[in-house]
Amino acid sequence: xxxxRAVTAPRLYVSDALAAxxxxxxxxxxxxYLRDVMRLAPGAAVRLFNGRDGAWLAEIETLAxxxxxxxxxxxxxxxxxxxxxWLLFAPIRGxxxxxxxxxxxxxxxxxxxxxxxxxxxxxxxxxxxxAAQAVEAAEQCERLSLPTVRPLADLSAVLAAWPAERRLxxxxxxxxxxxxxxxxxxxxxxxxxxxxxxxxxxxxxxELDVLASxxxxxxxxxxxxxxxxxxxxxxxxxxxxAVLGDGxxxxxx
Numbered sequence: 001x002x003x004x005r006a007v008t009a010p011r012l013y014v015s016d017a018l019a020a021x022x023x024x025x026x027x028x029x030x031x032x033y034l035r036d037v038m039r040l041a042p043g044a045a046v047r048l049f050n051g052r053d054g055a056w057l058a059e060i061e062t063l064a065x066x067x068x069x070x071x072x073x074x075x076x077x078x079x080x081x082x083x084x085x086w087l088l089f090a091p092i093r094g095x096x097x098x099x100x101x102x103x104x105x106x107x108x109x110x111x112x113x114x115x116x117x118x119x120x121x122x123x124x125x126x127x128x129x130x131a132a133q134a135v136e137a138a139e140q141c142e143r144l145s146l147p148t149v150r151p152l153a154d155l156s157a158v159l160a161a162w163p164a165e166r167r168l169x170x171x172x173x174x175x176x177x178x179x180x181x182x183x184x185x186x187x188x189x190x191x192x193x194x195x196x197x198x199x200x201x202x203x204x205x206x207e208l209d210v211l212a213s214x215x216x217x218x219x220x221x222x223x224x225x226x227x228x229x230x231x232x233x234x235x236x237x238x239x240x241x242a243v244l245g246d247g248x249x250x251x252x253x
Contacts, residue, residue: 090199172219
């Protein structure tokens with residue numbers, strides 16, 4: 001297959017193993033996308049990834065209503081390790097949370113953890129919807145992996161079980177913390193990290209006291225303006241990736 005096909009072919013996530021000659025199956029939604037949206041037919045090229053075996057160029061073998069198969073032909077990108085950063089966020093309403101999830105995946109988060117805080121207004125999340133959005137975002141942004149989507153949990157329970165080796169950065173609404181850029185720059189290296197953004201009403205004083213007293217967490221500021229939750233998440237992740245992640249590396253490294 002030509003290099004041009006490897007660049008322009010649609011890109012899909014599959015759960016099947018990928019290797020030369022491996023046959024993979026498409027579900028109803030993927031078959032519909034390839035057949036009815038992209039107007040492809042058997043013999044057309046697709047790019048596949050599964051989060052384990054890198055990216056592969058494959059050839060559509062069969063394509064019918066509700067199902068299809070493809071055969072992996074050649075590896076086009078090896079699997080690589082990605083920065084280990086989690087995003088903890090209080091659920092927010094509708095399209096704003098959709099954008100938060102999409103951009104967090106584009107910015108390389110390894111895990112999405114929705115948390116209930118004392119002032120969280122939205123008390124439920126649709127984990128299946130978040131997982132589906134994560135797949136779509138990963139397909140679009142050329143990621144080779146999917147983030148883990150964890151179930152909604154109380155912030156207090158998450159902090160009680162927190163792994164001590166993972167540094168937690170949280171938005172310090174009191175203004176006591178250093179700027180996020182300065183704090184990340186002074187951190188001195190990579191390792192496992194996590195970013196926590198609060199709900200629309202902010203953290204409660206008690207929650208801020210708990211976070212400030214924890215040995216694994218540090219408060220950071222994101223500037224003089226009040227940011228909405230999704231904006232704060234995007235800003236913090238962007239700064240983290242630029243300083244401690246892979247934000248300075250070119251695509252396809």
